[in-house]
Amino acid sequence: MKTIRYSYFPGCSLATTAKENNASLISFLGHFDMGLDEVKDWNCCGSSSTHSVNSGLALALASRNLFIAPEDRPLLVACPGCHLRLGQARIELAADEKKRRRVEQHFNREFRPPRLLHFFELLSKMGGDGLFNGLKGKLNGLKIAPYYGCMLARPPKMNREKNHHGLIEKTMASLGAQPLQWSYASRCCGTFLSVSRPRIASAQVNRIMAGAVRAGAECIVTACAMCHLNLEIRCDSSHRIPVFHFSEILSLALEGNASPDWFRRHLIDPAPLLARRNLSPCNP
Amino acid sequence: MTPVTFDDTTHEFLEAVENMSHAGLNRCWHCLACSGGCPFSRDMDVLPNAVIRMIQFGMKAQVLGCSTIWLCVGCNTCSVECPNAVDIAAIMDALRQTAIREGAPIAEPGILEFHNQVVDSISRHGRTHKLEIMMRYKLAERDLFSDIDLGLRMLSKRKLDLLPSKVSDKKAVQALFRLGGELS
Structure with missing residues (x-):
C-alpha cells in the first residue's frame, strides 16, 4: 500500500x-x-x-x-x-x-x-472507510469513561465547524471497549489553574475522577495532553483510575503496536489494569 | 453598595469591550446559562452573566478588578450553553487585556504571573518550556516547596524535559512579537 x-x-x-x-x-x-x-x-x-x-x-x-x-x-x-x-x-x-x-x-x-x-476528523474518516473492521473485540471489554474536556466547546464564530461529539465512544466500541455514559465527559480540566490555583484545579479534577469511578469505568480516555496531565497530577483522591491518551488505546488495539515505554511515563500506573484486561503493549 | 448612575459616558465602556471582543454582549438576556455551565463559577467573585450586566452599567473599575476575568480559562463552555451565541470567553480576553493595559488592580496576580512566564518562555524559545515556566513561576511567587514532590515525580517519569524544544529561527520569533504589537 x-x-x-x-x-x-x-x-x-x-x-x-x-x-x-x-x-x-x-x-x-x-x-x-x-x-x-x-x-x-x-x-x-x-x-x-x-x-x-x-x-x-x-x-x-x-x-x-x-x-x-x-x-x-x-x-x-x-x-x-x-x-x-x-x-x-x-x-x-x-x-x-x-x-x-x-x-x-x-x-x-x-x-x-x-x-x-x-485528528478526530481523520479518525472518523478511517472508521468510515472500514479500516477498523478487523479489530473488533481487541480491547477485551475495557470499561472506559470517554473524556473530551473542553474540546467539543467552541466560540460562537466556530459553530459551523465540524463537531466530533461521540467519536471516542464510537471508535472505542468498534474496537471492543465499553464506553460508559457519565456526567463529566465535557467538563473542563482546569488547564493553567493547575499551576496557578492548584486547589481549584484539584477540586475540579477530583470531581471528574470520582464521576468516572462512580460510572464504573476502569480508565479515562482523553484526546488532550493537557487534560491527561491535569487528571494525573492534580487528582489527590485515593480512588484513582488510569488515564490514557486516545492514541495509546488505539495502538493497544493493534497487537504489538504499543510501546511499554509510553505507559511507564504515566503518573497513575496503568500496568495492573492492562494486565487484568490482558492488554499487553508487548513491543520489545 | 454605591448606586449606579447613568450619564452620557455610561455606554463608553460597553462600546470599548464590544469593539475589542466582537462578542454581541447586548444579546445577553441574563438567563444565567453561562454561569450555571461554567465549571469555575463557584470560585469567582462575580458570575459571568453579572460581568456582562456590570459592563452594561458602565461599572468599569469593578469589572476590571474582579477575580472572574482571571479565573476564566477560556474553555468556551459558556458559549456552548448560551442561547444567544454571546462570545463570553472573548469578553473575558478583552477585559483582562484592558486591565493589563490600563494598570487596573489585578485580582489574581498569580494567574497573570503564570501567563507572563508562558509568554516569556515563548519569546526565548518560540515554544513553551514547561520546567522553566514552573520554576520561574514558583520563584516569582516565592513558593518553591508546595509542589516539590510533584515536580520530582514528573522529573522521574521524564514528564518534564530539562532542555527546551526550540524554534531555530530566533529572529523570526522576535519579529512575531513586534508583529503581535501591531495586530492588537
Whole structure:
C-alpha cells in the first residue's frame, strides 16, 4: 500500500511532556500506512496563556505556523488546544482584511493557509472507510469513561465547524471497549489553574475522577495532553483510575503496536489494569 | 453598595469591550446559562452573566478588578450553553487585556504571573518550556516547596524535559512579537 503523508503540527505538549501521545499517534497511523511530516521549525500555536493576555501576539504566533505549513496538503493537528488556536487565527485572518494585509506584508506572500485536519476528523474518516473492521473485540471489554474536556466547546464564530461529539465512544466500541455514559465527559480540566490555583484545579479534577469511578469505568480516555496531565497530577483522591491518551488505546488495539515505554511515563500506573484486561503493549 | 448612575459616558465602556471582543454582549438576556455551565463559577467573585450586566452599567473599575476575568480559562463552555451565541470567553480576553493595559488592580496576580512566564518562555524559545515556566513561576511567587514532590515525580517519569524544544529561527520569533504589537 502506498504511504499517505500528512503535514503535521505536534505543538509544545506533544513535543515534550506528552511524548507518549506523539509516539503513539505516529505508531498508530504508521500501521495504516500514514506518515507524518512535521512542519519545519513550527512555533507555539498561540497557547491559552498568550491568547488570554495578548491576542495580537497569539494571532501572530498562529499566523507564522499557517504561513510556513505547506498550503497544498491538509495540516494534521493532534492537540485540541492547538487546533482551536490555529483555527481561530485562520477565521480571523480570513475575515479581517486589515490584519490579513499586515501579516501578508510580514511574511511577504499571500495568505493561503492549509486546511486544518483535526485528528478526530481523520479518525472518523478511517472508521468510515472500514479500516477498523478487523479489530473488533481487541480491547477485551475495557470499561472506559470517554473524556473530551473542553474540546467539543467552541466560540460562537466556530459553530459551523465540524463537531466530533461521540467519536471516542464510537471508535472505542468498534474496537471492543465499553464506553460508559457519565456526567463529566465535557467538563473542563482546569488547564493553567493547575499551576496557578492548584486547589481549584484539584477540586475540579477530583470531581471528574470520582464521576468516572462512580460510572464504573476502569480508565479515562482523553484526546488532550493537557487534560491527561491535569487528571494525573492534580487528582489527590485515593480512588484513582488510569488515564490514557486516545492514541495509546488505539495502538493497544493493534497487537504489538504499543510501546511499554509510553505507559511507564504515566503518573497513575496503568500496568495492573492492562494486565487484568490482558492488554499487553508487548513491543520489545 | 454605591448606586449606579447613568450619564452620557455610561455606554463608553460597553462600546470599548464590544469593539475589542466582537462578542454581541447586548444579546445577553441574563438567563444565567453561562454561569450555571461554567465549571469555575463557584470560585469567582462575580458570575459571568453579572460581568456582562456590570459592563452594561458602565461599572468599569469593578469589572476590571474582579477575580472572574482571571479565573476564566477560556474553555468556551459558556458559549456552548448560551442561547444567544454571546462570545463570553472573548469578553473575558478583552477585559483582562484592558486591565493589563490600563494598570487596573489585578485580582489574581498569580494567574497573570503564570501567563507572563508562558509568554516569556515563548519569546526565548518560540515554544513553551514547561520546567522553566514552573520554576520561574514558583520563584516569582516565592513558593518553591508546595509542589516539590510533584515536580520530582514528573522529573522521574521524564514528564518534564530539562532542555527546551526550540524554534531555530530566533529572529523570526522576535519579529512575531513586534508583529503581535501591531495586530492588537
